[in-house]
Amino acid sequence: MRISARTQYALRAVAELAAAPPGPVPAERIATVQDIPRRFLDNILLQLRRAGLIESQRGPDGGYWLARPAMEITLADVILVIEGVPPRGERFPGAAGPLADVWTALRAFEDRTLSEITLAHIASGTLPFDGMRHP
Amino acid sequence: MRISARTQYALRAVAELAAAPPGPVPAERIATVQDIPRRFLDNILLQLRRAGLIESQRGPDGGYWLARPAMEITLADVILVIEGVPPRGERFPGAAGPLADVWTALRAFEDRTLSEITLAHIASGTLPFDGMRHP
DNA sequence: CACTCAACCGACTTATTAAGTAGGAATTAG
DNA sequence: CTAATTCCTACTTAATAAGTCGGTTGAGTG
Numbered sequence: 001m002r003i004s005a006r007t008q009y010a011l012r013a014v015a016e017l018a019a020a021p022p023g024p025v026p027a028e029r030i031a032t033v034q035d036i037p038r039r040f041l042d043n044i045l046l047q048l049r050r051a052g053l054i055e056s057q058r059g060p061d062g063g064y065w066l067a068r069p070a071m072e073i074t075l076a077d078v079i080l081v082i083e084g085v086p087p088r089g090e091r092f093p094g095a096a097g098p099l100a101d102v103w104t105a106l107r108a109f110e111d112r113t114l115s116e117i118t119l120a121h122i123a124s125g126t127l128p129f130d131g132m133r134h135p
Numbered sequence: 136m137r138i139s140a141r142t143q144y145a146l147r148a149v150a151e152l153a154a155a156p157p158g159p160v161p162a163e164r165i166a167t168v169q170d171i172p173r174r175f176l177d178n179i180l181l182q183l184r185r186a187g188l189i190e191s192q193r194g195p196d197g198g199y200w201l202a203r204p205a206m207e208i209t210l211a212d213v214i215l216v217i218e219g220v221p222p223r224g225e226r227f228p229g230a231a232g233p234l235a236d237v238w239t240a241l242r243a244f245e246d247r248t249l250s251e252i253t254l255a256h257i258a259s260g261t262l263p264f265d266g267m268r269h270p
Numbered sequence: 271c272a273c274t275c276a277a278c279c280g281a282c283t284t285a286t287t288a289a290g291t292a293g294g295a296a297t298t299a300g
Numbered sequence: 301c302t303a304a305t306t307c308c309t310a311c312t313t314a315a316t317a318a319g320t321c322g323g324t325t326g327a328g329t330g
Contacts, residue, residue, distance in 0.1 A: 001242050002137035012231035019230030033229045040319050058277045059327030094168045095154030096147040098260050102252060107136045110241060117237060125233045129240065175290055193306040194298025
């Protein structure tokens with residue numbers, strides 16, 4: 001479950017947008033409250049906007065806001081934009097073959113979980129699980 | 136679910152040991168069948184031995200073998216040796232707080248799964264799950 | 271219009287980690 | 301003694317991540 005700083009920042013930024021009252025939020029504010037290097041954040045927000053996840057407005061009282069309701073944006077959506085498609089699982093020779101199935105299963109679970117949790121869940125602090133059962 | 140080449144190699148190497156008949160397996164053979172750079176493998180096997188996961192013997196007919204029965208070595212054991220303790224989850228400011236809980240939950244599931252699967256499972260190709268249910 | 275605020279943009283630099291290599295010394299069997 | 305094989309530290313190179321720079325463009329305000 002390795003997660004890059006860039007991805008973390010992206011998630012924290014959109015979480016902030018999800019929690020903010022309607023209207024543009026300037027990058028400066030996000031950078032301050034989430035303690036993210038300003039220039040780096042610019043960069044990330046740009047990527048999110050190009051992907052259509054957020055929208056923006058320039059000038060005084062400009063800023064960023066979510067392109068869709070927070071309930072309709074999942075963590076997986078954000079991660080996909082930042083990290084791109086995950087590398088395909090390979091096959092292993094000899095006795096190691098079944099290892100691939102383990103990675104596949106773990107990744108599937110992870111994907112499913114991240115696709116269920118929305119920005120609304122994060123912003124409201126009510127996650128859609130109470131614990132985790134095992135297969 | 137990022138997994139380094141080093142860790143993959145380590146797992147594949149011990150899987151090979153688990154599948155081999157009793158007795159020492161030379162690094163050269165593991166490197167060949169698993170297609171792992173020889174010198175790099177040496178390095179990794181050394182680390183595994185120091186951690187007490189495998190044992191070794193030098194000289195002609197020397198090689199490596201598992202220090203315990205394959206049924207008693209989990210994937211988590213191997214990964215822990217190679218990657219060390221995972222970084223502690225931080226807390227996030229503002230609206231992003233609950234994100235930490237998501238990572239924690241995902242990591243917990245991953246840990247539990249990797250602690251259930253042993254080298255015997257891998258070597259025999261019979262994994263202890265049939266699919267994965269969700270919380 | 272002039273001014274200011276804030277997003278926009280690509281390229282660039284630096285830091286960190288991962289991956290792999292080198293050159294031998296030590297041990298064991300025959 | 302010789303050959304096989306592990307053992308060990310340190311080094312080099314490659315890749316990726318993290319963060320920076322210098323400016324441009326557009327929107328609102330007096």
